[in-house]
Each structure stands twice: as C-alpha cells, then as structure tokens.
Amino acid sequence: MRGMVAILIAFMKQRRMGLNDFIQKIANNSYACKHPEVQSILKISQPPEPELMNANPSPPPSPSQQINLGPSSNPHAKPSDFHFLKVIGKGSFGKVLLARHKAEEAFYAVKVLQKKAILKKKEEKHIMSERNVLLKNVKHPFLVGLHFSFQTADKLYFVLDYINGGELFYHLQRERCFLEPRARFYAAEIASALGYLHSLNIVYRDLKPENILLDSQGHIVLTDFGLCKENIEHNGTTSTFCGTPEYLAPEVLHKQPYDRTVDWWCLGAVLYEMLYGLPPFYSRNTAEMYDNILNKPLQLKPNITNSARHVLEGLLQKDRTKRLGAKDDFMEIKNHVFFSLINWDDLINKKITPPFNPNVSGPSDLRHFDPEFTEEPVPNSIGRSPDSILLTASVKEAAEAFLGFSYAPPVDSFL
Numbered sequence: 001m002r003g004m005v006a007i008l009i010a011f012m013k014q015r016r017m018g019l020n021d022f023i024q025k026i027a028n029n030s031y032a033c034k035h036p037e038v039q040s041i042l043k044i045s046q047p048p049e050p051e052l053m054n055a056n057p058s059p060p061p062s063p064s065q066q067i068n069l070g071p072s073s074n075p076h077a078k079p080s081d082f083h084f085l086k087v088i089g090k091g092s093f094g095k096v097l098l099a100r101h102k103a104e105e106a107f108y109a110v111k112v113l114q115k116k117a118i119l120k121k122k123e124e125k126h127i128m129s130e131r132n133v134l135l136k137n138v139k140h141p142f143l144v145g146l147h148f149s150f151q152t153a154d155k156l157y158f159v160l161d162y163i164n165g166g167e168l169f170y171h172l173q174r175e176r177c178f179l180e181p182r183a184r185f186y187a188a189e190i191a192s193a194l195g196y197l198h199s200l201n202i203v204y205r206d207l208k209p210e211n212i213l214l215d216s217q218g219h220i221v222l223t224d225f226g227l228c229k230e231n232i233e234h235n236g237t238t239s240t241f242c243g244t245p246e247y248l249a250p251e252v253l254h255k256q257p258y259d260r261t262v263d264w265w266c267l268g269a270v271l272y273e274m275l276y277g278l279p280p281f282y283s284r285n286t287a288e289m290y291d292n293i294l295n296k297p298l299q300l301k302p303n304i305t306n307s308a309r310h311v312l313e314g315l316l317q318k319d320r321t322k323r324l325g326a327k328d329d330f331m332e333i334k335n336h337v338f339f340s341l342i343n344w345d346d347l348i349n350k351k352i353t354p355p356f357n358p359n360v361s362g363p364s365d366l367r368h369f370d371p372e373f374t375e376e377p378v379p380n381s382i383g384r385s386p387d388s389i390l391l392t393a394s395v396k397e398a399a400e401a402f403l404g405f406s407y408a409p410p411v412d413s414f415l
Contacts, residue, residue, distance in 0.1 A: 166368025195330025218354030268315025
C-alpha cells in the first residue's frame with residue numbers, strides 16, 4: 001500500500017509539470033537519455049517535419065500573419081468590466097480566474113494569458129487555435145463555451161463558461177477509481193464531444209483527466225483546446241510531437257504521421273485510468289513508460305466485464321489502422337457493446353442523470369477546486385488595463401501579434 005501511495009504521489013507531481021518542463025527534465029536525465037526511444041524523441045539534429053504530411057515546408061510566417069483573423073468584434077470589453085474573485089487554475093502562460101461581470105452580474109471563468117510569455121515560447125499558433133476551436137463549440141453540450149474574448153496591450157482574455165464541479169482528475173484522486181457504470185457514462189459523454197470535434201475536422205490531441213471538468217450537475221465538459229489541430233480531413237494526418245506523456249499514443253512517440261484515431265487511444269487511456277486508478281502503461285521511470293507504450297502488451301486485471309475488456313483492447317490497439325474508430329470514427333465507438341446501455345439521444349440532450357452530483361451550492365462554492373489555486377491571491381495586474389501606460393517595444397510587438405483575437409458572438413446566438 002505504501003508503495004502504491006508513493007507511485008500515485010509521483011504520478012500526480014509529474015502530471016502537473018506540463019510537457020515542456022517534462023521534456024527538459026528528461027533531457028537532463030542521463031539514464032533516460034540513453035534509452036533509444038527517448039533519444040529518437042529528443043533528437044535535435046533532425047530537421048523539423050512539416051505540420052501536415054502532404055504540406056510543402058515553407059518559411060514560417062511572421063506572428064501577425066499567423067494569427068491576424070480580421071478586426072476585433074468586441075473592441076469595448078476591458079478588464080475593469082469584471083470583479084476578479086479567485087484563482088481557479090494555472091497554466092504555462094497565465095491563470096484562470098472566477099470573475100463576475102459587473103453589469104450582467106453573471107459569473108465566468110476568465111482565462112488571462114500573458115502575451116510576452118506566449119511570444120517567448122512561440123506559442124501564438126496554439127493560442128489562436130484554441131480561440132478558433134472555442135468559436136465552434138457553441139453547439140455541443142460537453143464542450144466549454146466561449147462567450148467573448150478581448151485583449152489589452154499585454155494580455156489576452158478568454159471569457160468562458162464557469163464550470164465548478166471539479167476536474168475529473170480531482171475526483172479520481174479522491175476515489176482512486178470509478179465503478180464501471182460511472183466510467184461508462186463519462187466515457188460516452190467524452191466520446192460524444194470528441195466525435196463532434198472530429199466532425200469539424202478537429203483532432204483534440206490532449207485528452208487527460210485534468211482537461212475534463214464536471215459541471216454543477218455532474219456532466220462532462222471538455223476544456224483546454226490549445227493542442228487541437230484544425231483542418232484534419234477524414235483520412236488526413238499530422239506529425240507534430242505534442243500531448244501529455246502518460247497518454248501519448250505509440251504513433252506519436254514514434255514520430256509517425258497520426259490522425260484522429262489518436263483521440264480514441266487517449267479515450268482508452270482515460271477509461272483505463274477511471275477503472276484502474278493509473279494510466280495503462282504508467283511507470284515512474286519515464287523511459288520505461290515510453291517503452292511500455294511502444295512494446296508492452298496491454299494487461300487487464302479480471303475485475304472488469306468482458307465488454308469493458310474488449311473496448312479497452314480496441315481503443316488501446318498500438319497499430320492505429322486496427323484501432324477501434326479507425327474505420328468509421330465515432331460511429332464505431334457508439335456501436336460498441338460496452339456502450340449498448342447508453343441511449344445516445346438522451347445522452348446528448350442531458351436526459352440521463354449523472355451517476356455523481358458534485359452538490360455545489362452556487363458559483364461561490366469552490367470546494368472542488370484545488371486549494372493550491374484558490375488560496376493564491378488574485379494579482380492586481382489582472383484587472384488593470386495598461387491603455388494609459390507608455391508601451392514598450394516588447395509590449396507593442398505583443399499587441400501587433402494578436403490582431404483579431406477579440407471576439408463577441410452575434411446577438412442572435414443568445415436567442
């Protein structure tokens with residue numbers, strides 16, 4: 001038991017690190033670097049591959065060319081429109097805050113990102129991709145919605161649905177694993193969201209329990225679209241190395257072209273984790289974990305049903321061409337015997353009562369957020385607009401790079 005606790009603690013710490021920090025840590029670990037698969041991943045002498053296999057390499061466009069999406073649709077929004085109440089999340093480029101709109105009295109989750117940090121790591125494309133995907137999410141119940149976005153000279157602001165039932169990761173930490181009916185319900189709602197993204201030619205690529213929230217009733221809400229890849233047609237592939245280590249599919253580790261089936265591998269990894277408490281090929285030794293993902297056969301303990309065993313074997317098939325979902329995408333998942341108890345029409349209309357209710361009393365109930373975030377003071381700079389401040393050269397560069405970021409939905413979309 002003590003050994004299992006140590007593994008879980010190490011696992012949680014590693015999960016919080018993020019991919020960039022994680023890879024840097026591997027690079028500095030002489031033992032890990034000797035492993036051939038890790039050497040392949042970290043090889044820096046290899047020229048960069050084109051983002052799409054059928055694309056011709058071309059010189060990178062300037063930041064403003066990459067993300068100039070036209071004039072701002074919401075030039076009047078500003079930080080002072082909000083009361084910023086609590087920090088509820090943190091990432092590489094900024095924070096997520098619970099905020100109340102002063103005029104509307106509505107509560108939102110506002111993602112505040114530092115332009116300077118984004119530009120420094122050359123992540124403009126991922127941020128704008130996230131914004132583009134959010135604009136398309138308005139029609140699906142299990143994807144977080146963007147209300148509007150705006151910017152100041154040094155920051156970007158996403159005004160998002162406020163979801164306070166907690167991360168799936170948070171609940172999994174507390175309960176260690178879920179019973180099969182509960183895991184099936186969550187997997188079905190996640191699959192429905194992924195299937196919708198695929199119908200828009202979007203591959204999600206970063207499915208993990210931290211990116212899966214529960215709303216106040218207990219329904220799934222998928223969030224964080226920074227690693228989504230747009231414009232992947234039905235048989236299209238991409239080859240960018242990204243994702244979260246525990247959930248990387250074999251083809252991503254091999255730096256081979258991959259397609260939307262990468263999301264079904266991740267669904268299998270999350271379903272496995274919900275049923276067993278750890279990802280399928282997890283090891284505290286990173287090189288060993290990568291080797292497990294690539295070479296170790298899937299091992300399933302006998303405490304799950306045959307249909308659960310079969311769906312996991314299908315989703316966690318190392319050969320993506322034989323993976324469940326390779327032929328008919330979401331329809332294959334939908335029609336699998338494991339989901340035979342799910343009425344998909346009722347599911348999409350939220351007519352199925354969730355197996356767990358977070359029991360939140362209202363927007364100010366933060367019991368399901370990590371105290372690591374909520375106890376942190378809200379920075380004064382979050383709600384301050386630097387419009388009156390003389391812009392430095394770096395702030396000017398940042399301002400120009402994110403032309404067209406701001407967005408406000410058309411009036412009739414609220415009707």
